[in-house]
Amino acid sequence: MDEEITDGYSEPCGQCSLVCWGVSDGGQLFCKNCHNVIERTREVEDMNTLLFNHRISSLSSGKRKRGGREGARDWMVCEGFQLILKHQAEALVDLGVCPQFKTDVLWIFWKRYLQKTKQAYTRNPVNSDRNLVDLISESGEVTSVAFNEASWYDETFSVKRDHTVSGYSSDGRSSVCSGSVDAERYFRRKERKYLMSMSRTLALCHLALLWVREAITLADLLRLVSKGHVPYINAHALFPEEMRFFGKDALIFRVESIPSYRKVHRETMELAALIELPTFPPVSQDCLLHPALLSLRYLMDANLPDKLHEFVCKVIQETYMGEESFLTFDPTGRKPKLLCYDLQAAALIVVAMKLLFRLDDKMEWKLSRKACDKGNQMDQGKKKKKTGKGGKMFSLRTWFMIVQPALERAREKEKHAKAMQQWKSKKPIIQSMKNKTIVQKRRRVVEQLQSTFQALSGSTPEQQTSSPSSFLFLWGDEDGADGPSLRYKCLDCLMIKKQKIWHLVNRKYWHTDLRKCLSWCKEHFSDLEPTLPRMYVWLLGLFSFMLCVEDAQLHSAVIQAEEGEGSHSLSAHIHPHEGGGAG
Known part of the structure; x- marks a missing residue:
């Protein structure tokens, strides 16, 4: 050709x-x-x-015109974010989220955000002459706009553009600094706190998921993003051809990493305060965000027995961490606090295991030997049967030997997936029209080298995207399983009957210093981690990997569960003779 x-x-x-x-x-x-x-x-x-x-x-031999906008149209940065939110919402609906999430919740939150920041749906849109902070403080109540689903798909964005915005000239032609008409305003220090960013698109989706009480937690959302099931990396590639993308647009929409759990959670609370949301629907016992149901899911994923769920529910009951008033997010409160539901459920499992096994690098192994001895005695009573009741006894040592190799394989697999991640877009990003030919030339060289290397090495050009799943591990006898399932093991060896009352064999409980500090404090955990029992640190690492968070975050959630409301009644219930304390 x-x-x-x-x-x-x-x-x-x-x-x-x-x-x-x-x-x-x-x-x-x-x-x-x-x-x-x-x-x-x-x-x-x-x-x-x-x-x-x-x-x-x-x-x-004539030169082409530079800076031409044939076939292009003027667009604003908030229009680009709206398009990305649209694709993210459609991806979540395709994954099973209710359609109301997109049409009745996320869209309303987005419109309210545009109103509060005076970017759209207002008679006085923000411009370069006045400060956005002053406009927000003076705006007061803004009349809401009737919802129209066609606005998601409408090519023309309902924003009253101000042609005096930096980056946009009065003759209708954009400047060479960006493809959008208002990219300059997104780099002003005073306004950056209130303007949308790529990580805040996930925060807004998280808010909408909480409102509809879907089972997708923040950790699930970030994992779906990292696996490519929800558009985030190179989401600007979804822009239509008429939306020219170059220059400073890349600094706004281009991302080369997944935001941390902590950052998205903080921005979620900031957005909820900014758009002044009312009290969220209550998190009742039948809600999938309730710690009783979330903990059951994490127990299955960690290959722990179902019997342990009874003890987790007792911890929830004694600490009052399952009450609607505690779980429901109320942005209108005096000190609003958005719970990390997934971290809370994992922390309650860790507390329950500390109550049962102590996890001090001594008691858990004694109980494991006791479970094996009791199992052997029960097996000897069954003639010619290798699997009697003793085979159904849960042993922490056996569980560790099964889960540890699977955890290492999963970590290596995720590390390899991150190394193979294509962070750069297939479309070359033009930083300036002057260097357009140079960027295109470099991209052609890179593509030619990649195709040559793939032909020589025989590697596939792209990885196949795995199907999304709520579970990270697969336990059972199926092909490709990570190991045998311990789901139906019993915990009888952990209980002892005295005076017709069942008590735990473990009579002591230890905890770290309940010092007051900021949540998820890395400095304190890094200093404390060498002194903690190795089994406890390993357990933190297991659930932290499952939730894609840092060990310090989960450790902080465990401390909050231990020192939370009702902790004294928990100690009295579990330790009637010795009380709670370091053992």
Whole structure:
């Protein structure tokens, strides 16, 4: 095809002196040998000749116009974020989230955010002459706009544009600094706190998921993003062709990492305060965000027995951490606090295991030997049967030997997936129109080198996206399982009967210093971690990997569960003779 288009042009390349021309996607000629781009375009004098012959007879040496906007339209940054939110909402609905999440919740939250920040749906849109902070403080109540689902798909965005915004001139042509008309305003320090960002799109989706009380927690949302099931990395590639993307637009929409759990959680609370949301629907016992149901899911994923769920529910009951008033998010309160429901459920499991096994690197192994001895005695009572009641006894040592290799394989798999992640977009990002030809030339060289390397190594160009799942591990006898399932093991060896009352064999409980500090304090945990029991640290690492959080965050959630409301009644219930304290 290139030979037909370049027929008749036989001038040698100015750099390598070879005649080996090709045509780029932009219609420019480039040398296939040295990738030198020349400013030559096709010239057609007779349309009939083009229609019937389909050949180019001559090439013009005239330079192409730079900065032209043929086929393009003016767009604003908030319009780009709305398009990304639309695709994120559609992806979550395709994964099973109720359709009301997109039409009745996320869209309303987005409109309210635009109103509060005076970017749209207002008679006085924000401009470059006044400070956004002052406008928000003076705005007061804004009349809501009736919802119209077609606005998600409408090519024209309902924003009252101010043509005096920096980056946009009065003659209708955008400046060369960006493709959008208002990218400059997103780099002003005073306004950055209130303006949308890529990580805040996930925070807004998280708020909407909490409102509809879906089972997708923040940890699930971030995992779906990292696996590519929810658009985030290179989401600007979803922009239509008429939305020119270059320059400072890349600094706003381009991301090369997944935001941390802590950052998205903090921005979620900031957005809820900014748009002044009312009290969320209550988190009742039948809600999938309730710690009783979430903990059951994490017990299954960690290959722990179902019997342990009874003790977790007792901990929830004694600490009052299952009450609606405690779980329901109320942004209108005096000190609003958004719970980390997934971290809370995992922390309650860790507390329950500390109550049962102590996890001090001594008691848990004694109980494991006791479980094995009791199992052997019960097996000996069953003639010619290798699997009697003793085979159903849960042993922490056996559980550790099964889960540890699976955890290491999962970590290596995730590490390899991160190394193979393609962070850069397939479309080259033009930082400035002056360097457009250079960027395109580099991209062609990279693509040619990648294709050559893949042909030589025999590797696949792209990884196949795995199907989304609520569980990280697979336990059972199926092919490809991570190990045998311990779900139906019993915990009888952990209980002892005295005076017709059942008590725990473990009579002591230890905890770290309940010092007052900021949540998820890395400095304190890094100093404390060498002194903690290794089994406890390993357990933190297991659930932290499952939730894609840091060990310090989960440790802080465990401390909050231990020192939370009702902790004294928990100690009295579990330790009637010794009370709670370090053992």
